[in-house]
Amino acid sequence: MSTLVANEKKGFGSTIWDYLTTVDHKKIAILYLIAGGFFFLLGGLEALAIRVQLIKPMNDFVSAGFYNELITMHGTTMIFLAAMPLIFAFMNAVVPLQIGARDVAFPFLNSLGFWLFLFGGILLNVGWFTGGAADAGWTAYTPLSTTSPGHGVDYYVLGLQISGAGTLMGGINFLVTIINMRAPGMTYMRMPLFTWTAFVASALILFAFPALTVGLFLMMFDRMFDSVFFDAAMGGNSVIWQHLFWIFGHPEVYILILPAFGIFSEIIATFSKKRLFGYTAMVFATVLIGFLGFMVWAHHMFTVGMGPAANSIFAVATMAIAVPTGIKIFNWLFTLWGGNIQINTAMLWALGFIPSFTIGGMTGVMLAAASADYQYHDTYFVIAHFHYVIVGGVVFGLLAGTHYFWPKMFGTILDETLGKITFWLFFIGFHMTFFIQHFLGLMGMPRRYWVFLEGQGLDLGNLISSIGAFLMGIATIILLINVVKTSVKNEKVGADPWDARTLEWAIPSPPPFYNFKQLPLVRGLDPLWIEKTEGRKGMTPAEPLGDIHMPNNSFLPFIMSVGFFIAGLGFIYQKDNLAWLSAVFIGMGIALGCMLVRSLKDDLGYHIHKEDLQKEAKE
Amino acid sequence: MSEQDVLNPKHMPSNPEQATLEGKNKFLGFWFFLGGETVLFASLFGTYLALRDSTNGGASSQDLFGLELVFIMTMLLLTSSLTSVYAMYHMKNNDFKRMMIWLGITVALGLGFLGFEIYEFVHYIHDYEFTMRSSAFGSAFYTLVGFHGGHVVFGLSWIIALMFRNAKRGLNLYNAPKFYIASLYWHFIDVVWVFIFTVVYLMGVL
Numbered sequence: 001m002s003t004l005v006a007n008e009k010k011g012f013g014s015t016i017w018d019y020l021t022t023v024d025h026k027k028i029a030i031l032y033l034i035a036g037g038f039f040f041l042l043g044g045l046e047a048l049a050i051r052v053q054l055i056k057p058m059n060d061f062v063s064a065g066f067y068n069e070l071i072t073m074h075g076t077t078m079i080f081l082a083a084m085p086l087i088f089a090f091m092n093a094v095v096p097l098q099i100g101a102r103d104v105a106f107p108f109l110n111s112l113g114f115w116l117f118l119f120g121g122i123l124l125n126v127g128w129f130t131g132g133a134a135d136a137g138w139t140a141y142t143p144l145s146t147t148s149p150g151h152g153v154d155y156y157v158l159g160l161q162i163s164g165a166g167t168l169m170g171g172i173n174f175l176v177t178i179i180n181m182r183a184p185g186m187t188y189m190r191m192p193l194f195t196w197t198a199f200v201a202s203a204l205i206l207f208a209f210p211a212l213t214v215g216l217f218l219m220m221f222d223r224m225f226d227s228v229f230f231d232a233a234m235g236g237n238s239v240i241w242q243h244l245f246w247i248f249g250h251p252e253v254y255i256l257i258l259p260a261f262g263i264f265s266e267i268i269a270t271f272s273k274k275r276l277f278g279y280t281a282m283v284f285a286t287v288l289i290g291f292l293g294f295m296v297w298a299h300h301m302f303t304v305g306m307g308p309a310a311n312s313i314f315a316v317a318t319m320a321i322a323v324p325t326g327i328k329i330f331n332w333l334f335t336l337w338g339g340n341i342q343i344n345t346a347m348l349w350a351l352g353f354i355p356s357f358t359i360g361g362m363t364g365v366m367l368a369a370a371s372a373d374y375q376y377h378d379t380y381f382v383i384a385h386f387h388y389v390i391v392g393g394v395v396f397g398l399l400a401g402t403h404y405f406w407p408k409m410f411g412t413i414l415d416e417t418l419g420k421i422t423f424w425l426f427f428i429g430f431h432m433t434f435f436i437q438h439f440l441g442l443m444g445m446p447r448r449y450w451v452f453l454e455g456q457g458l459d460l461g462n463l464i465s466s467i468g469a470f471l472m473g474i475a476t477i478i479l480l481i482n483v484v485k486t487s488v489k490n491e492k493v494g495a496d497p498w499d500a501r502t503l504e505w506a507i508p509s510p511p512p513f514y515n516f517k518q519l520p521l522v523r524g525l526d527p528l529w530i531e532k533t534e535g536r537k538g539m540t541p542a543e544p545l546g547d548i549h550m551p552n553n554s555f556l557p558f559i560m561s562v563g564f565f566i567a568g569l570g571f572i573y574q575k576d577n578l579a580w581l582s583a584v585f586i587g588m589g590i591a592l593g594c595m596l597v598r599s600l601k602d603d604l605g606y607h608i609h610k611e612d613l614q615k616e617a618k619e
Numbered sequence: 620m621s622e623q624d625v626l627n628p629k630h631m632p633s634n635p636e637q638a639t640l641e642g643k644n645k646f647l648g649f650w651f652f653l654g655g656e657t658v659l660f661a662s663l664f665g666t667y668l669a670l671r672d673s674t675n676g677g678a679s680s681q682d683l684f685g686l687e688l689v690f691i692m693t694m695l696l697l698t699s700s701l702t703s704v705y706a707m708y709h710m711k712n713n714d715f716k717r718m719m720i721w722l723g724i725t726v727a728l729g730l731g732f733l734g735f736e737i738y739e740f741v742h743y744i745h746d747y748e749f750t751m752r753s754s755a756f757g758s759a760f761y762t763l764v765g766f767h768g769g770h771v772v773f774g775l776s777w778i779i780a781l782m783f784r785n786a787k788r789g790l791n792l793y794n795a796p797k798f799y800i801a802s803l804y805w806h807f808i809d810v811v812w813v814f815i816f817t818v819v820y821l822m823g824v825l
C-alpha cells in the first residue's frame with residue numbers, strides 16, 4: 001500500500017469508488033462543495049418560486065399549501081444543506097493546509113460526517129415525492145409542526161437529525177485538528193484568521209447542535225410515538241420548542257457567519273498586500289462573538305411573553321454583539337487603508353460584503369430593541385434583516401471563497417470577466433430584492449403569507465423584489481458557466497497564484513494527497529509571506545524527509561449513513577403501518593453493525609516510504 | 620511509529636492511552652464529545668424541570684418514586700464507576716488481566732442497574748398506568764431517564780465488545796485509548812445519574 005497513486009490516470013468507475021471511500025480532507029471538501037452547491041441551486045429554485053408567487057397581488061402561481069412547503073424547504077435547505085456544507089467544504093479544503101497538517105484528526109469521522117449530511121439532506125427532500133415536504137417553517141414552531149398532517153414534518157425531523165449528527169462530528173473533528181495537529185511553530189496567535197474562525201465556529205457547533213438534537217427528539221416522540229411534550233391539552237408546553245430551537249438557532253447564525261468573516265480576512269489581507277490590521281483584536285472579537293452568541297437566543301422570542309425583565313436582558317446582550325462585530329468591520333477597513341489594493345472577483349465580493357453586512361447589523365440592533373420588535377416581528381423587516389446578514393455576509397463569503405480558494409482546490413483559476421459579471425448582477429439583484437423588503441415590512445407586510453392584497457401599497461415593492469431575485473438567478477447561472485468553462489479549459493496555475501501569505505499557498509495546487517512532504521517551520525504570522533520577504537521561494541522544513549503515515553480509505557461511512565437513512569424512513573412510516581418497524585431494525589442494524597466493525601477491526605493506516613517520496617521528487 | 624510499535628510495543632508507557640497521536644486525538648475528541656453530551660442532557664433536564672408538575676391529573680412524582688429502589692440503583696452505578704477507575708489503574712500498570720477483571724465487575728454492576736431500571740419502568744406502567752403518553756410529566760420523565768438508560772446500554776455493549784475483541788491479545792498502544800475512552804464514557808454516565816438522582820428523584824419525593 002505504499003506506492004504513490006497520485007499520478008495514475010484513473011477510470012470513471014474507480015474515481016467514483018475513490019470518492020465513495022475517501023478519507024482525504026481535500027476530496028471530502030470537493031464532495032461538500034458539489035453537494036452543498038447542488039442544494040444551493042435547489043434552495044434557489046424554491047426562492048424563485050416564492051418570488052414568482054409574490055410578484056403581484058393575489059397571485060395563484062402556487063397553492064397556499066405548496067407555498068408553505070416552499071418557504072419551509074427554502075429556509076431549511078439554505079441553512080442546513082447549502083450554507084453549512086459549503087462552509088465545511090472550505091474548512092476541509094483549507095484548515096489542515098493553513099496549520100501545516102497532513103490530514104485532519106479523525107479522517108474516518110470526517111467522511112462519516114459528509115455522508116450523514118448528504119443522506120440526511122436527501123431524506124429531507126424525499127418528502128417532495130411522497131405526498132408533501134415539510135410545511136411548518138424552517139423554525140418548525142409547535143404546535144403547528146406537531147399537528148401538521150401528512151409526513152412532511154417527519155422528514156424534516158429525521159433528515160435534520162441525521163445531517164445534524166454529521167455536522168457535530170465535523171465540529172469535533174476540526175476542534176481536535178486545530179488543537180493537536182498544528183505544524184512546529186504554529187502557535188495559536190499565528191493561526192490565520194480563517195482557521196481561528198473555523199475553530200470558534202466548531203466550538204459553537206459542539207455546544208449548539210445538541211440542543212437541536214434534543215428538540216428534534218422531542219418533536220419526533222410527539223409526532224411518532226404520541227408523547228405530549230408540546231400538547232397543551234395534556235400539560236405540555238410549546239414554548240419549550242422555541243427555546244431549544246433558538247438556543248441552537250442563534251449560535252447557528254454565527255456558525256455560518258464566522259467562517260465567512262475568516263474568508264474575507266484572508267482575501268482582504270492578500271489583495272491589500274498588507275498584514276491584517278489588528279490581528280489580535282480580530283481574534284478577540286471572534287471569540288467574544290462566539291461567547292456572546294449563546295446569551296441572546298431569546299431575542300427571537302420577544303413577543304412570546306417572557307416579561308419585561310427577560311426581554312430587557314436579552315435586548316442588551318443582543319446589542320452588545322454589535323460591538324465585536326464593529327471591531328471587525330473597522331479592522332477590515334484599516335487593512336484596506338493605505339494598502340496596495342488589487343481588485344479582482346474575490347476582492348469585489350469582499351468589498352461588496354462590508355456595506356451590505358453593515359446594513360444587516362444595523363437592522364439587527366433595531367430588532368434588538370424589544371419594544372420596537374413587537375412591530376417588526378414576523379414581518380418582511382425581519383426577512384430583510386437576516387437576508388442582509390446571511391446573503392450579504394455568508395453567501396458573499398462563500399462566493400468570495402469559491403474564487404479565492406478555487407486554484408488551491410482544483411489547480412485552475414475561475415474566469416475573471418465572468419466572475420465580475422456574476423458579482424455585479426448578484427450584488428445589484430441582492431439589494432433590489434431585499435432592500436425594499438425593509439419598507440414592505442415596516443408597512444406591515446407579514447412574512448409567510450402566500451398572497452397580499454391589492455391597493456395596500458405593497459405591489460411595486462414586491463415586483464421590484466421579484467425582479468431582483470431573477471437577477472441573482474441569472475448571476476448564479478453565469479457562475480455555473482464559469483465553472484464549466486474553467487474546468488474544460490483546464491489551464492493549470494502554480495502553487496501561489498495570488499502572491500498570498502499563508503501556508504496553504506506554499507504547496508502545489510492542488511496539493512499532493514499527503515499535503516506537506518516535510519512539515520513546515522512556522523516563524524510568525526503569515527508564514528509564507530515572511531519567507532518570501534526574506535527571499536526564499538518556499539517554507540523552511542521543520543523535519544528531515546521521512547516516512548509519512550496515512551489513513552486507510554473506508555466504505556463504512558457510506559454504508560452506515562445508508563443504514564440511518566433506511567431507519568429514518570422506517571421511523572416515519574411505522575406510524576401508518578407497524579411493518580415499517582422492520583426498516584427501523586434493518587437500518588439501525590446496518591448502522592450499529594458498521595460501528596461495531598469500526599470499533600473492533602484494526603485500522604492502522606499505512607506509510608508512504610521516504611524512498612518513494614524521493615523518487616517522486618525526481619520525476 | 621510503525622504498525623509493529625503500536626500493536627506490539629516493546630515496552631508500555633505509563634499513559635498508553637496518549638502515547639500515539641491517534642490516542643491523543645481520541646482522548647481530546649472524546650472530551651469534546653462529552654461536552655456536547657453535557658448540553659444534550661442539560662436540554663433534557665431543562666425540559667424535565669419545565670414539565671415535572673404537568674401531571675395532567677395522573678400520577679405525580681410523589682405518587683411514583685420510592686427512594687429505596689433508587690438508592691440501590693445509585694449505589695450500583697457509583698460503585699461501577701469506582702471499579703472502572705480500578706480497571707484504568709491496572710491498564711496504566713500494564714496489568715491486562717486485572718484490568719479485565721475490574722471491567723467485568725463494572726459490566727456486572729451496570730447490568731444490575733439496568734435490571735432495576737427496567738423493573739422500575741414496568742412497575743410504573745403496570746401499577747400506575749404512567750406512560751410517555753399519559754402526561755407531559757410522563758413524556759419528560761421517560762425521555763430523560765430513558766436517554767440515560769440508553770447510554771448505559773450503549774456503554775455496556777461497547778465495553779463488552781472491547782473486552783471480547785481484545786481478550787486474546789492483551790494491551791497495546793492501539794487499543795489502550797479505546798479502553799480509556801470507553802471508561803470515560805462510563806464515568807460520564809455516572810455523573811449524569813447523580814444529577815438524575817437529585818433532580819428527578821430527590822426533588823420529586825420532597
Ligand code: HEM
Nearest residue numbers: 253257299300322361364365367368377378382386389390
Ligand atoms: C449585530 C448583529 C445582530 C443582531 C443585533 C441581530 C438581531 C436579531 C433579532 C433581534 C432578530 C429577531 C427579529 C424578530 O424575529 O422579530 C433577528 C433575526 C434573525 N437574525 Fe439577526 N442579528 C444580528 C446578526 C445576525 C447575523 C450575523 C445573522 C446570520 C448570519 C443573523 C440571522 C438572523 C436570522 C436568520 C433571523 C431570523 C430567524 C427567523 O425568524 O426565521 N442575524 N436578528
Ligand SMILES: [Cu+2]
Nearest residue numbers: 250297299300
Ligand atoms: Cu438571533
